[in-house]
């Protein structure tokens with residue numbers, strides 16, 4: 001459970017180091033997509049180890065630091081490294097960075113992740129704007145006493161904001177990056193899916209599958225943040241080729257698409273910063 005105390009003390013430790021930075025947009029960087037954190041202007045880097053209540057990230061490809069600064073003249077907070085449920089973290093802990101970013105002023109959450117392609121037309125290296133998700137983690141970060149200001153029963157009829165999705169599509173078109181849209185299924189992991197599970201996911205209407213994002217988005221919606229998200233398709237989901245899946249492959253494809261991913265995020269921030 002996330003104590004209000006954790007949020008307040010994390011936000012105040014970070015806030016003291018931000019100088020004049022007033023973050024409007026929080027960006028969570030998925031596996032292999034961390035490069036953007038190094039390209040933030042006027043950056044303040046804060047290792048998770050220095051933030052009260054933040055566990056230290058244990059997964060290769062997730063550096064575990066918060067970077068506050070500016071992208072396209074918009075103040076942002078980037079979270080490089082997230083808290084996965086498969087690491088043993090609670091769903092509330094997975095949502096903690098979102099609450100802290102909100103306490104520091106962010107009202108838009110941009111999530112990114114690495115995901116396996118369930119829809120047969122998706123290829124490794126494709127970028128997919130998330131239009132909706134299916135929570136198959138059997139966990140919810142909002143279980144327990146209502147945290148100050150939360151909705152008890154948040155509406156989830158538009159988890160990924162319509163206007164922000166349009167911005168992503170426009171930016172992709174402007175800069176010539178092909179994108180697709182689809183539904184992300186969030187599973188607990190850490191084992192990858194079986195071929196039968198992948199067939200089930202396809203039957204359920206999922207286009208991509210991963211092990212993150214859902215708790216963060218549920219948290220953001222409960223506190224009224226608008227959300228946009230992009231999955232980087234790093235592999236065909238299990239059983240769709242005769243290759244076994246590996247985290248190494250996931251990171252490698254992430255690295256390969258970093259440039260286009262970064263341009264998409266920059267364009268997004270530039271356009272989303274003025275929206276309400």
Ligand code: HPA
Pocket residue numbers: 114115116117192193209210211234235236237238245250
């Ligand atoms: N399944 C689950 N999570 C993932 C995958 C996958 O195929 N690829 C990257 N993250």
